Amino acid sequence: MPAAEKFQETIQAVRWTDGAVEMLDQRLLPHTEAYLHLATAAEVAAGIRDMAxxxxxxxxxxxxxxxxxxxxxxxxxxxxxxxxxxxxxxEVLAAARPTAVNLFWALERMGRCLAGLEGDPVPALLDEARRIHEEDIAANHRMGELGAALIEGPCGVLTHCNTGSLATGGFGTALGVIRQGFAEGRITEVFADETRPWLQGARLTAWELVHDHIPATLIADSAAALVMRSGKVGWVIVGSDRIAANGDVANKIGTYQLAVAARYHGVKFMVVAPTSTVDMAVPDGAAIPIETRAGEEVASLGGQRVAAPGVQAWNPVFDVTPAELVDAIVTERGVVRSPDRAGMAAMMGV
Structure with a gap:
């Protein structure tokens, strides 16, 4: 079985190169690997908003x-x-995506750094941005170890959307646990939901798993419950875009139904996210803003419209999984089993 060190940061979603931001354009994957060269904050905001x-x-x-x-x-x-x-x-950067709390966390941290600067602010701000990047990679490796330790025996797992190097500074959150668990022999195979309408599972997670030679099977989102009933998976492992103070979890649309199906079938449900994703100012999932995008994304596939003309489409990007359906939340600070308000507060030190 390969060592965990095999899975290094060979895939970089974002990097600082020659005084500009280079952003791997994930809209083109898996067929084309191309970086956008972004020289202004407005261009970075557009890259975030437009899903590059x-x-x-x-x-x-x-x-x-x-x-x-x-x-x-x-x-x-x-x-x-x-x-x-x-x-x-x-403000322009903050408006790019409303649900992912890491966006606001990073901007607030950069704002605190900025407030105390005199003279040319660039060197200190660049150092802080690089620290944010490096800390995320370190946190992902720590979460990989903690999450993998929860998986007692060799089993298959199911994941949703993309939570790997493409979604993080490197290694990944939920996919980091999967990488670590596979390296330790705890995970034997991975079922990846295709994740409509942007197909992050089919295009991105499958690409990362194949890249790392981890046995992977792509399934339609609607096949997940059947896979659980087959006994082929012991855990569902997902990431998060925001976690409320009571342990409710906002994640890619389709996560909630996975949690419901997992509980019915006796499959464990793990959420993996850095503490920057935890928003203790939000009491529960009902207070998390849910981004809605254009209905055309649902009515089309690969740029080709597939829905009947004139039909309406609803396109919420995220849903909220209640804490009572989550078996464990894994962060770089530790694991909260059966999360609730007290457990989240203890983990966050508040």
Missing amino acids: VRGAPAIGIAAAYGVVLAARARYAEDPAGWREAVAADL
Whole structure:
């Protein structure tokens, strides 16, 4: 069985290169690997909004680098009054995706760094953005170890959307657990939901699993319950875009129905996310804003319309899984089993 060290950060969703943000355009995967070269904060915001980059941690990292670009441009324009202009750029970045709390967490952290700076702000801000990036990778490896330790015996697992290197700084959250669990012999195979309408499972997760030589089977989202009933999976392992103070979990649309099916079939349900995803200011899932995108995304497939003309389409991007359907939340700080408000507060130290 391969060592965990085999799965290094050979896939980078976001990187800082030659004074600009390079963003792997995930809309083109798996057929084309191409990086967007983004030189302004507005371009970074557009990349986030238009799904060139996705996954809550990767969005936060991209936004942090976007702040560096904003500060560089505004300081060059007006060394005395650049702060006010940067504040407007931060608002543009914040508006790019409303559900992923990592975006706002990263912008707030960069804002705190920015507040104490005198003179050219770029070196200090770039150091902070790089720290955010590096800390995310380290957190993912820690979560991989903690999550894999929960899987007692060799079994198959099921995952949804994409939670790997493409969604993070590297290694992945839920997919990091899968990588670690496979390396330790705890996971034998992976069933990946295709994840309509953007097909992150079919295009991205399947691509990462094949890249790392992990046995993978792609299934339609509607086949998940049948796979659970077959006895082929022992765990469902997913990520999150925001976790409320009581342990309710917002994640890619389709996660809630997986949790319901898992509970019925006696399959364990694990959520893996860094503490930057936990929003203790949100009391429960009902208070989490759920992004809705254009209905045409549901009515089309690969740019080709497949739905009947004139039909309406509803396209919520996320749903909320109640805490009582979650067996474990794994963060870099530890594991909360059967999460509730007290367990989340203890883990977060509040």
